Amino acid sequence: MSSPSSSQTNSIRKTLLPYLTKAAHLPAPFISAFLLVHLSAPILANVGGASLSSSVMLLGREYYQGSPQELLLLFGPLGLHVSASVLKRLLSPYPPRPIRSLLSTAGYTALAIIPIHILIQRVYPTDPAYPISSIGPAQLDFSFVQHALQKWPIRSILLYVSLTAATILHALEGFALLNDLYLVKDGSAKRWDKSKVRTRRIAAATGISAVLGGVLMLWKEPIIMPLPSILARFDAVLQKSIIYRL
Ligand code: HEM
Structure with a gap:
């Protein structure tokens, strides 16, 4: 038999649950919008190489970088989504x-x-x-990504592709869950239908291949004007991370 205090804890948990669920779900559209803008830059390397990727990234930064939009559109929603989801599990x-x-x-x-x-x-x-001496956003374009890919190809490709693969797969599963919860009229779960699962797998494979293709293009393309002084600063940035020191 459960003690009075454990049934009290249980009822507090039951009360909290719908709020945590809403707190996990509400930020999802903001994170998705950021992901679309952010991932379109490496994907466009497939057609326009590093210079198109850099231009698109600079445009994208207008939307999400700086204060207060980075907090409101990215770090706030992401922090809320992750902490509410983890708390919910616990x-x-x-x-x-x-x-x-x-x-x-x-x-x-x-x-x-x-x-x-x-x-x-x-x-x-x-x-x-x-030697980093504050690399400004204008200097931190896709030549930084190219340099990482060209000097440390295996770890850089693994890092970029595993991050995007995990994010795309998670976001598609999350979308399907939110769709069932808020948009399916009769309240039944449609996301496990064979055809829906198949559509999600095709969408994931397409998204991941598009990012992988972009990353491979950036890896192969020579850096425009590779100034040794700026490449040395890029090295210093990358080697601050244990991933690039190993
Ligand atoms: C890259 C950014 C994201 C990260 C790091 C992230 C991380 C997480 C984590 C760790 C969980 C908890 C999973 C569990 O305990 O089972 C979660 C849950 C969830 N995520 Fe994300 N997520 C991200 C983006 C998104 C996006 C873009 C969507 C939707 C389009 C989404 C939808 C969901 C949903 C629906 C849940 C389940 C919440 C619940 O339990 O009711 N996530 N996420």
Whole structure:
């Protein structure tokens, strides 16, 4: 028999659950919009190489970078989504979703890689100390990605492609769940229908191949004007991460 305090805890958990669910679901459209803008840059390398990718990334930064939009459109929604989802798993009085489900495995894989990606692309370049000396956003274009790919191809390809694969797979599973929950009229779960699963797998394979194709193009294309001084600063940024020191 459960003690009064354990049944009280259970009822607090039951009360919290719908709020955590809404807090996990509400930010999803914001994160998705960011992902579409952000991933379109490497995908466009397939048709226009590094210069088109850099132009698209610079345009995209207008939408999501700077204060306060980066907090409101990216880090805030992502932080809320992840913390509410993890809290929900920890506090739910019901058995949580199997950790080996595609949604969970891909979600936690993306979560493990994202900090490495943010540190390398966003935090380390701002180090004011020599030799990095604060690389500005204009200098931090796709030549930085090309340099990482050309000097450390295996780890860079693995890093970029595993992050995007995990994110795309997770977002598609998440979308299907949200669609069933909020848009399917009769309330039944349609996402496990064979044809829906197949459509998601095709969409994931297409998205991942498009990013992989873009990454391979960037790897093969020579860097335009590879100034040794800037490449040395790129090296210093990359080698701040244990991934590039190993
Ligand atoms: C790259 C950014 C993202 C990361 C790192 C991330 C991470 C996570 C994590 C770790 C979970 C918990 C999974 C579990 O415990 O089973 C989760 C749940 C979820 N995610 Fe994401 N996610 C991201 C983007 C998205 C996007 C773009 C969508 C939708 C389009 C989405 C939809 C969902 C949904 C529906 C859940 C389940 C929430 C619930 O339990 O009700 N996520 N996410």
